[in-house]
Each structure stands twice: as structure tokens, then as C-alpha cells.
Amino acid sequence: MPRKTDIDLLTYPKNPRRLSDNAMDELSSVGMLHPILDAVAQDPELRLDIRDGYFNVYYGGGSLLRLQKSRQGWMARFDEKYFRKMPHQVNLPSATIASETDTRCWVKVFPALIKVMDGFWAAKPNVERRHCQEIAQANSGRFGTPPGDYLILDIEYQWAHRRFDLIAVRKNPRMADPEGWSVPKLVFVEVKSKPAACKGSAGLYVHAQDYASIVGAGGGCRLNEIRGEYESVIRQKENLELIDRRLGFERFSVATPEFLLIFVDLNPDADSQIAKEMEKVRAFAQQLPSVSIHKMFLTKTDLVMTKNNRKTL
């Protein structure tokens, strides 16, 4: 498989994150997968995210359940690796889902599977992934207007082997739309909780380069595809009531998407290594006036993303 540096960004074939009409029907109130959506709706710690022809339910930054259509029908999968530290205490329901009853069997074991995942992470913490999902939860558009200026659309977005922790929109108030959610700006987000993750092959500078390469790919036409991909994700999530339709999303702003570095309980200025890395990012941003790079400081106890805690680089 090619490394990201070998990929032709002009021709890279991106399969958009989108569910089939059949999947949307099965998740609807009359479909056999609907109990999953119900469970997600009732538990703010769970989120459902749309992938390319399948979807995941995430808990604590890990995949609680993955649902994919196969020839036999819908297949549910729990990552058995989580049992490694905590040998099988849960009898998994049948992988094949053929009825609403089958789906209910899976939903019934969610609490037990969550205990297994918690047990796994007690031995092996996943601080940053957990922060990502907590940020997504704190800046959700599921239960009405988001508390801050951002709404998280998705987690772990990958494009041409480049990966970002979160995809968000930032509200864009105008005269005709004082609330600002109808034509928001697309945002690529990278979350950092530890100094060591700020440098090196997945550090701040490399992520800034990845962002710039995507935004500029094909003279901006690849970016238009990504906007289209997320317009579709928003529409599907509105239909699944995972994004509140009353926010009135219409389309994305044509403005260049923002790249946002979020530091959780981390002060980059207090760490000379991070400060050095930030300086590289700043220099990179200055030579590319079209890009828009910002940083934001959050704490574990206040993960609401606002303009006030954001600073231009």
C-alpha cells in the first residue's frame, strides 16, 4: 500500500462517507436497526458516525459496534481485541442481524461491552481519543443549538492517508442569518493532549502540511468534493436526528476551511519543544497566505469550543 507521500492528490479516489438508502431505511423508526439509533439518542456518551457504506457506534473514542451490510444481511461486529484484558464475560449476540429482535439483543449488551472497553482502557488509557469524543459530545448539535461557536460533525476523518481527529463546522453569522449555522465554515481539527504527540511524524507541523495539501489539491476541486461529502453527511445525520434540523444548515461557506489545533490541558508556550514546533507551523502558515490556522485551549472540565478561547496563529 502506498505511503501518503506517494499519493497523487489530484486523482486519489475518495469513497465518500455516506450510507446507502437501505441503511437509512433500516435506521428509520420503522427499520430493524432503529434500536441502535434509539440507544445512541438516549446516551450522550455514544455517537453514531457515518462511514463509507457502513457506520460505527463509538464510546470513549473506541468502536463499540460496527454495522455493515453483507450478502447475508446486516453484520454487527464488536472488536474482540477488547476482550484481551478481560476474557469473555459477555456472550455476543449473533453477528447477523435479520430482525429488530436481533438488533435489540446487541443493544441489550451495550452496558456489558462498555464495561469491557472501560476495563481495557483501565489497563491501557486512550487519553486523546477519549478527549476527542468528549469534545464532540460537548460541541454537539444533537440537542439543539451548540453551546459554543463550533459543531463537531465527525471523528477520525481520513483523506489520502492523511488523518484528522475531528471534522467540525464553525458558525458564520451574517445579517440574513444571525445565528450563523446556515452557511458555516468547514474546519479540520487536530487535538493534542500530550507534548510528545506534538512533534514528529504526526506532529503539529506535519498536520498543518497535510491540511494545506488537501485544501490546495487540484486547485481546490478536491476540497469541493469534501464539502459535498459533508453536506451529505449533514443531511443524513439530520434525517437520523443526530443533528438538529432547526439549525438550518444550507451549505458550506466557500471560504478556505480552517485548521484548528486544540490543546487540552496543555500549554504550548510552557513547553519549549511544542513552542519550537508551533514556530515551524507559524512560518509555514506565513508563506501560504490563503491558509487559516488557529489554536484553541480547552480544559478537561470545559470543552466548549468558542471564539474566545481561539487564537490566530
Add this chain to the structure above:
DNA sequence: GGGGCGAGTATGGCGGTACT
């Protein structure tokens, strides 16, 4: 026999830790 599909598996990216 070849095209399409899909289950299983490999690979790469990234975070995290443990060891030097």
C-alpha cells in the same frame, strides 16, 4: 473464464508506553 462482490487480512497513520 471473467467480472463483481465481500470476508478476511495487510498496511499505514497516529497515539501511547516502555525501554534505552
Add this chain to the structure above:
DNA sequence: AGTACCGCCATACTCGCCCC
């Protein structure tokens, strides 16, 4: 501090099966 390795994620690839 550097690095080597592991775990988890998304996704790309492989190869066998089914159907024409």
C-alpha cells in the same frame, strides 16, 4: 530525548465465490 514497539482506527488489497 530518541526509538522501538504495540494498540486501535480507517481503509486498501487479496483472493475465493457466485453468477453470468
